Amino acid sequence: MPQGEQVKNGKAFEFSLAYQYYSFLISKGKNVKLVxxxxxxxxRGFYNSFSNEKKEEFDLAARQTIDTMxxxxxxxxxxxxxxxxxxxxxxxxxxxxxxxxxxxxxRRITPTWEIGFSAKxxxxxxxxxxxxxxxxxxxxxxxxxxxxxxxxxxQPIFSFLREHEGKTFNSLGEQKVTKVYVPLLTxxxxxxxxxxxSNEEIPEKLIRYLIGNYAFYxxxxxxxxxxxxxxxxxxxxxxxxxxxxxxSQYKIPVINLPSRIVEFDFKVGAEDNTLDMILDGGWExxxxxxxxxxxxxxxxxxxxxxxxxxxxxFTQHLFR
Numbered sequence: 429m430p431q432g433e434q435v436k437n438g439k440a441f442e443f444s445l446a447y448q449y450y451s452f453l454i455s456k457g458k459n460v461k462l463v464x465x466x467x468x469x470x471x472r473g474f475y476n477s478f479s480n481e482k483k484e485e486f487d488l489a490a491r492q493t494i495d496t497m498x499x500x501x502x503x504x505x506x507x508x509x510x511x512x513x514x515x516x517x518x519x520x521x522x523x524x525x526x527x528x529x530x531x532x533x534x535r536r537i538t539p540t541w542e543i544g545f546s547a548k549x550x551x552x553x554x555x556x557x558x559x560x561x562x563x564x565x566x567x568x569x570x571x572x573x574x575x576x577x578x579x580x581x582x583q584p585i586f587s588f589l590r591e592h593e594g595k596t597f598n599s600l601g602e603q604k605v606t607k608v609y610v611p612l613l614t615x616x617x618x619x620x621x622x623x624x625x626s627n628e629e630i631p632e633k634l635i636r637y638l639i640g641n642y643a644f645y646x647x648x649x650x651x652x653x654x655x656x657x658x659x660x661x662x663x664x665x666x667x668x669x670x671x672x673x674x675x676s677q678y679k680i681p682v683i684n685l686p687s688r689i690v691e692f693d694f695k696v697g698a699e700d701n702t703l704d705m706i707l708d709g710g711w712e713x714x715x716x717x718x719x720x721x722x723x724x725x726x727x728x729x730x731x732x733x734x735x736x737x738x739x740x741x742f743t744q745h746l747f748r
Contacts, residue, residue: 434549434551435474436474436477437474437549437550438531438547438548438549438551439470439471439474439475440471440474440475440477440478440483440486440549441486441489441490441547441548441549441649442471442518442531442532442547443468443471443472443474443475443486443518444475444483444486444487444489444490445490445493445531445532445545445547445647446462446468446471446516446517446518446532447462447487447490448487448490448491448494449490449494449497449504449516449532449534450462450516452491452494453504453505453514456505458505458507458514459507459510459511459512459513459514460513460514460515460516461513461514461515461516462516462517463515463516463517463518465517465518466520467517467518467519467520468517468518471518485651486549486649488748489649489656489748492656492746492748493647493656493658493746496658496744496746497645497658499676499677499678500660500667500668500676500677500678500680500742501534501543501667501668501669501671501676502670502671502672502674502675502676503534503536503541503543503669503671503672503674504534504543506671506672506673506674507672508538508539508672512536512538512672513536513537514534514535514536515534515535515536515537516532516533516534517532517533517535518531518532518533519531519532519533519544527636527637527640527641527642528544528640528641528642529546529554529639529640529642529644530544530545530546530640530642530644531544531545531546531547532544532545532547533545536671539671539672541669541671543643543644543645543666543667544642544644544645545644545645545646545647546644546645546646546647547647547649548646548647548648548649549649550649550650550651550652552648552733552734553731553732553733554638554639554732554733554734555637555638555730555732556729556730556731556732557569557729557730557732558720558727558728558729558730559582559612559616559717559727559728559730560586560726560727560728561582561583561586561726563727565616565619566578566619566620566623569633569634569637570623570627570630570633570634570637571633572623572626572627572630574619574623575619575622577618577619577622578615578618578619578622581611581614581615581618581619582611582612582615584611585607585608585611585612585615586726588603588607588608589608589724589725589726590726592724593724593725593726594723594724595723595724596722596723596724597719597721597722597723597724598722600724604719605699605700605701608728609700609701609717609728610700612717612728613694613700613701613702613703613715613717616703616715617692617693617703620692621689621692624689628687630689631685631686631687631688631689631707631708631711632685632686632687634713635685635686635707635711636685638713638732638734639661639663639734642666643661643662643663643664643665643666643667644661644667645658645659645660645661645667646658646659646661654747654748655745655746655747655748656745656746656748657743657744657745657746658742658743658744658746659737659741659742659743660680660741660742660743661683661741662680662681662682662683662742663682663683663685664682665682667680668680680742681740681741681742683737683738683740683741684709684738685709686707686708686709686711687708687709688707688708689705689706689707690706690707690708691704691705691706692704692705692706695714701716701717701718702714702715702716702717703715704735706736709738710736710737710738710739711734711736711737711738712734712735712736712737713732713733713734713735714731714732714733714734714735715730715732716730716731716732716733717729717730718731
């Protein structure tokens with residue numbers, strides 16, 4: 429799916445989640461406020477651009493999660509007083525840049541209670557970070573600046589791309605792999621290993637960069653398997669709280685962050701454009717590099733996915 433369509437579908441699903449929860453809780457007589465702001469208006473616009481049949485697909489997927497979430501998050505409907513209000517809001521894209529991957533946030537003011545959803549429509553990528561001749565991924569991701577060796581290693585790669593500006597990536601033929609993908613991924617892998625050698629906190633910092641600083645539920649609408657998947661990233665024990673005297677019906681395990689990189693190398697059979705990282709605790713990360721544009725430009729984009737997570741991570745498959 430083209431990136432523009434991916435964004436459109438993703439925003440529509442965010443709106444559907446917010447609105448379906450709002451509608452359901454209102455129907456149960458709860459005090460709920462859907463926060464009307466620019467983020468909601470943008471998502472509503474995308475949602476309304478779809479056919480009624482497509483909108484119902486989003487709505488059905490959103491509604492399927494409600495029963496599960498009410499059982500594990502009593503704060504969604506446990507009001508303390510008649511004036512206690514649940515606020516439902518959508519995050520703007522800038523929040524993701526500061527370590528908050530949540531798209532839909534549910535919040536009570538008094539007493540304080542909050543959870544969030546990361547909504548995924550047929551896409552389970554956690555980040556789409558870039559590499560370029562000036563972007564310092566070490567500093568940006570891990571607060572550990574890249575070494576001179578890294579900058580020296582990538583200089584010939586971006587000089588090669590600069591020489592071919594105005595052409596398409598496909599016009600490079602095999603050189604796209606041999607002169608760009610492989611040497612860039614090699615430089616990235618070697619630099620990450622160097623940073624890790626002098627900083628034992630890198631595995632934890634890397635996961636925190638990828639999944640953010642806030643505990644959240646990932647809601648994945650997976651049309652190819654006709655299901656919705658709910659995953660609970662309860663890292664700081666911030667999810668699954670009792671609320672206003674009401675207990676959760678199911679205990680969500682707290683998951684641990686990794687402390688060690690076990691293996692980090694090119695993925696076998698991935699056309700030399702993907703690195704796999706295996707960490708302790710069940711974590712596994714895939715880094716696939718690609719040209720985001722058909723035209724040659726001075727940066728390349730990662731499609732970063734979590735292939736593995738701790739086995740105790742709460743996961744529920746809801747078939748449609």
